[in-house]
Amino acid sequence: MVLTAFFPTCCASADSGLLVGRWVPEQSCAVVLAVVHFPFIPIQVKQLLDQVRQDSQVGVAVLGTWCHCRQEPEESLGRFLEGLAAVFPHEPWLRLCRERGSMFWSCEATHRQAPGAPGEDQVTLIFYDQRQVLLSQLHPPAVPPDRQVGADPASTGGLAAVFHTVARSEALFRSDRFDEGPVRLSHWQSEGVEASILAELAKRASGPVCLLLASLLSLVSAVGACRVFKLWPLSFLGSKLSTCEQLRHRLEHLRLIFSTKKAENPAQLMRKANMVASVLLDVALGLLLLSWLHGRSRIGHLADALVPVADHVAEELQHLLQWLMGAPAGLKMNRALDQVLGRFFLYHIHLWISYIHLMSPFVEHILWHVGLSACLGLTVALSLLSDIVALLTFHIYCFYVYGARLYRLKIHGLSSLWRLFRGKKWNALRRRVDSCSYDLDQLFIGTLLFTILLFLLPTTALYYLVFTLLRLLVVAAQGLIHLLVDLINSLPLYSLGLRLCRPYRLAAGVKFRVLEHEARRPLCLLMQINPLPYSRVVHTYRLPGCGCHPQHSWGSLCRRLFSGELIYPWRQRSDKQD
Amino acid sequence: MRCGRPSGGKPVMEDEQSFSDISGGRLALQRRYYSPSCREFCLSCPRLSLRSLTAVTCTVWLAAYGLFSLCENSMILSAAIFITLLGLLGYLHFVKIDQETLLIIDSLGIQMTSSYASGKESTTFIEMGKVKDIVINEAIYMQKVIYYLCILLKDPVEPHGISQVVPVFQSAKPRLDCLIEVYRSCQEILAQQKATSTNP
Numbered sequence: 001m002v003l004t005a006f007f008p009t010c011c012a013s014a015d016s017g018l019l020v021g022r023w024v025p026e027q028s029c030a031v032v033l034a035v036v037h038f039p040f041i042p043i044q045v046k047q048l049l050d051q052v053r054q055d056s057q058v059g060v061a062v063l064g065t066w067c068h069c070r071q072e073p074e075e076s077l078g079r080f081l082e083g084l085a086a087v088f089p090h091e092p093w094l095r096l097c098r099e100r101g102s103m104f105w106s107c108e109a110t111h112r113q114a115p116g117a118p119g120e121d122q123v124t125l126i127f128y129d130q131r132q133v134l135l136s137q138l139h140p141p142a143v144p145p146d147r148q149v150g151a152d153p154a155s156t157g158g159l160a161a162v163f164h165t166v167a168r169s170e171a172l173f174r175s176d177r178f179d180e181g182p183v184r185l186s187h188w189q190s191e192g193v194e195a196s197i198l199a200e201l202a203k204r205a206s207g208p209v210c211l212l213l214a215s216l217l218s219l220v221s222a223v224g225a226c227r228v229f230k231l232w233p234l235s236f237l238g239s240k241l242s243t244c245e246q247l248r249h250r251l252e253h254l255r256l257i258f259s260t261k262k263a264e265n266p267a268q269l270m271r272k273a274n275m276v277a278s279v280l281l282d283v284a285l286g287l288l289l290l291s292w293l294h295g296r297s298r299i300g301h302l303a304d305a306l307v308p309v310a311d312h313v314a315e316e317l318q319h320l321l322q323w324l325m326g327a328p329a330g331l332k333m334n335r336a337l338d339q340v341l342g343r344f345f346l347y348h349i350h351l352w353i354s355y356i357h358l359m360s361p362f363v364e365h366i367l368w369h370v371g372l373s374a375c376l377g378l379t380v381a382l383s384l385l386s387d388i389v390a391l392l393t394f395h396i397y398c399f400y401v402y403g404a405r406l407y408r409l410k411i412h413g414l415s416s417l418w419r420l421f422r423g424k425k426w427n428a429l430r431r432r433v434d435s436c437s438y439d440l441d442q443l444f445i446g447t448l449l450f451t452i453l454l455f456l457l458p459t460t461a462l463y464y465l466v467f468t469l470l471r472l473l474v475v476a477a478q479g480l481i482h483l484l485v486d487l488i489n490s491l492p493l494y495s496l497g498l499r500l501c502r503p504y505r506l507a508a509g510v511k512f513r514v515l516e517h518e519a520r521r522p523l524c525l526l527m528q529i530n531p532l533p534y535s536r537v538v539h540t541y542r543l544p545g546c547g548c549h550p551q552h553s554w555g556s557l558c559r560r561l562f563s564g565e566l567i568y569p570w571r572q573r574s575d576k577q578d
Numbered sequence: 579m580r581c582g583r584p585s586g587g588k589p590v591m592e593d594e595q596s597f598s599d600i601s602g603g604r605l606a607l608q609r610r611y612y613s614p615s616c617r618e619f620c621l622s623c624p625r626l627s628l629r630s631l632t633a634v635t636c637t638v639w640l641a642a643y644g645l646f647s648l649c650e651n652s653m654i655l656s657a658a659i660f661i662t663l664l665g666l667l668g669y670l671h672f673v674k675i676d677q678e679t680l681l682i683i684d685s686l687g688i689q690m691t692s693s694y695a696s697g698k699e700s701t702t703f704i705e706m707g708k709v710k711d712i713v714i715n716e717a718i719y720m721q722k723v724i725y726y727l728c729i730l731l732k733d734p735v736e737p738h739g740i741s742q743v744v745p746v747f748q749s750a751k752p753r754l755d756c757l758i759e760v761y762r763s764c765q766e767i768l769a770q771q772k773a774t775s776t777n778p
Contacts, residue, residue: 002615002685002774028685124615124685158705511701512681512689514612523613525683530701 003109003121004029005094006162006527008130011035011066012098014186018084019063019094020049020172022165027158030063030094031165033130033172034187042087044182055171064094064109092121107522126512128527130188132504133166134173136529137266139508139540159510213258221251246383246485250376253279270495274543277493282377285488289381290374299371303364310356310392314349317395321345324463333459341463345399352395379485386481393474400471401566407464408564410453417450468561492541496534503531597756599623600724605752607759615684617767619760621750622677626670626695638662671696675749682764684771688712688729690746702744706771708732710740712764714757725754727761 006021006029014035021032036045045062052060065081085093092109099106107123138160173189175181229235238244253275263269293299325342327333370388374381390397419425420443425436438446498505507529515524532540560567591611599605608620642658674695681689687705694700710730717724727746733739747757 004685122615124683126686158707509703511691511703512683512686514616514618514681517612523616523683525686530703 002028002124003092004124004126005096005107005109006031006126006128007096008032008034008188009127010130010188010190011186012127014066014068016067016069016081017065017186018045018088019066019096020060020185021063022059022169023061023063023090024161024165027161029162031162032063033060033166033169034185034190035066036062037184037186040183045088048183052169052171056168058165058168060169060172061090062088063090064096067095067097069098069100094123096125104516104518104521105524122522124523124525126525126527127515128162129504129529130166132529133163134170134188135502136163136504136507138163139506139532139536141267207260210258210260214255214260217251217255217258221255224248224251241383241387242482242485243380243383243387246379247376249489250279250282250379270492270541271543273494274492274541277497278489278491278543279377281493282379282488283375285378286374286376286381289378290371293371293374299367300364303367306363306367307356307360311353313393314353314356314395317349318346320466321349324466328462331458331462333462334456337456337459341459345402348395348398379488382481382485386478386485389474389478389481396467396470396474400467403460403464403467404564404566407460410457410460411564414450414453414457417446417453420446421450464564486545490543490545492538492543495537495541499531499534499537504529506532506537508532508536595756595759597752600719600722600751600753605750605756607752607756609759609763615767615770617682617763619680619763620677621679621747621752621756623675623750625676626674631666635662667696670694671698678747678750680746680760680764682767684767685774690744692749704729704731704744709768712761712768714754714761715743724751725757726751727757 004027011032011034015037017035017037018040019032020034020036021030023030049060049062052058065084067081081095092111095108095110097106105125107125109121109123111121172185173187174193175185175190176193177184177186177190178192229238257272257275257279263272293302321342324333325338370384371381373384416426419433420438423435423438424433426432427434495506509530511528511530513526513528515526517523557567591609593609595607595609597605597607603624605624606622608622610618610620612618638658638661642654646652646654671694675692676695677693679689679691679693681691683689683706685706687703687707688709689701689703691699691701708731710732712727712729714725715728717726726748729744729746730740731742731744733741
């Protein structure tokens with residue numbers, strides 16, 4: 001039978017002693033956690049193991065002996081080691097031996113009470129880096145065992161059991177060689193327990209800081225939730241402006257970061273860390289933008305350029321309408337309808353230009369204050385930009401709505417009169433098309449109206465097409481800005497940084513390497529952590545974004561455009577209407 | 579066949595044989611028997627040939643020179659050089675696989691490693707508890723029917739079902755004779771493993 005023994009690389013140079021670890025019977029695998037050195041008193045070793053078992057719910061026991069012969073092998077040591085098997089009974093009993101001047105090891109496992117003759121098993125030795133295995137997390141995470149008394153963490157299979165054993169046995173690694181305890185252990189921390197002053201200070205300071213900031217944030221959210229904002233104009237604005245959405249999102253993040261509850265599992269801790277990194281990056285980029293905007297009076301230049309740009313856009317729209325009122329692309333329009341629609345839209349543009357000119361003295365001040373909002377984060381500044389674009393192109397939105405309503409009215413009329421033309425009608429009760437006998441007068445007027453609507457269709461359709469294309473252009477520009485905001489919101493920077501600098505922390509699995517092999521020696525393998533690829537890191541740890549994704553597929557979008565229904569391509573998370 | 583004989587009893591066997599892949603290129607299969615329960619198979623693909631590299635570079639540069647003579651913009655030439663260099667680096671790091679290795683260890687599992695021409699190695703390890711069987715399967719690949727070796731994984735829900743099929747030596751694509759050699763060795767180890775798992 002083949003037995004696998006996991007041995008920590010840090011104990012390869014330790015002095016002779018006892019092997020302490022956990023035996024997993026289902027996989028015939030022994031995980032060695034530490035080496036207990038001579039001299040020791042067996043009672044104290046047993047007490048230590050009992051305590052560790054209670055603290056960590058891991059079934060640690062003495063697995064065997066470890067013999068590191070620096071000088072000539074001693075006869076008495078050999079017999080002493082064999083006597084220990086009687087003091088610490090364990091099935092099977094491992095005997096690892098490393099000879100002086102040889103890099104090959106010998107390893108035996110004996111069964112005392114096996115049925116039949118007591119025999120020896122073949123052992124495969126696997127070296128593992130204890131620190132890396134302790135700190136790493138397997139993805140996908142194995143189902144974590146419940147922390148109950150007597151619950152066996154061996155329900156996780158395979159290598160996950162090894163990872164769990166090492167991770168749970170922190171109690172065994174707490175003492176180092178400078179402690180004055182009764183038992184001297186060798187493990188990854190035996191040269192000195194690892195700690196960081198900054199981490200300890202941060203832990204102590206985080207308590208009161210979190211409390212203070214959490215109370216501040218609850219104050220801000222209480223102000224935001226007060227009744228004034230639930231009244232109609234403000235609540236409508238609040239749901240439509242993407243800036244409010246982004247601010248709400250960030251407030252949610254900050255509340256989660258500074259909540260006084262501790263993170264329950266590693267996934268929540270990573271989430272918090274990613275949020276902190278995202279907020280910090282956001283604020284840093286925002287401050288960069290702020291310094292760029294406010295230096296060398298760029299805001300003044302921007303404000304000076306804004307009004308002529310709006311004027312230019314309005315002039316181009318006027319040219320477009322003049323073109324439509326003539327013979328656009330060689331098509332012949334219905335003169336009267338063309339003139340009516342064209343003059344109607346031209347008057348709107350005239351109103352819009354007057355409005356812009358009225359606002360022009362205040363633009364610089366508004367822009368200056370808006371620029372200050374960049375210190376809340378680049379995402380807030382970008383959302384504001386998107387809202388400003390929406391406000392400045394409000395006339396295009398109005399034209400689109402007029403054109404779409406007119407077109408839709410026409411299409412409805414046409415379809416209903418087409419049914420009349422064929423002698424059918426729509427049965428609203430049964431929701432189907434039924435045949436119907438009409439009077440001659442009804443048929444006559446219906447056919448007349450049908451003809452009128454049909455011949456006026458190209459004009460309306462052309463206006464609808466032009467304004468829909470303009471609207472889609474504006475929506476595409478807004479969509480790009482939203483995409484950038486979503487990217488900054490949801491990118492897990494902390495996880496990516498961890499994957500770059502400490503790849504063993506995020507493990508997709510393990511990999512083995514066969515070490516120098518000699519015949520008649522046990523097979524020695526080195527187990528290393530196989531890090532998670534970057535795409536899976538982003539996929540696993542991405543933060544939930546604003547929820548602004550297109551709600552329609554391309555097919556349904558085209559269908560809605562064709563029938564003239566209004567489209568709202570970006571669905572906000574809080575939008576309840578259909 | 580080469581046998582190493584250090585001071586000791588059984589030799590560590592290493593063996594190298596030459597096979598061909600589905601399009602006729604030459605493959606070298608190296609087998610190492612570390613112990614009765616651990617074997618490694620290493621398949622080396624043909625290297626990047628200087629001829630194809632020169633051909634691609636000449637085509638790209640001729641096209642760039644043609645564009646340059648049309649547009650008189652010297653940025654096109656520098657862009658072509660840049661693109662060629664980046665393309666070559668990307669090809670060596672992400673596409674060109676030099677060697678594929680299959681390591682099978684009786685009680686632990688099966689490990690597949692692909693080493694790229696730039697030195698990058700990508701490893702996958704499948705635990706023995708998840709492996710149902712190793713089989714040779716047929717597949718339709720473009721206009722050919724080829725044989726490939728694959729690992730069948732157990733379904734956790736259904737005891738006789740298969741949850742996934744993992745193909746081995748995907749980029750080397752050896753022919754049936756090479757696959758039969760690897761298959762026989764792997765089946766010996768799997769039989770051993772099944773025997774030990776049924777007798778506790």
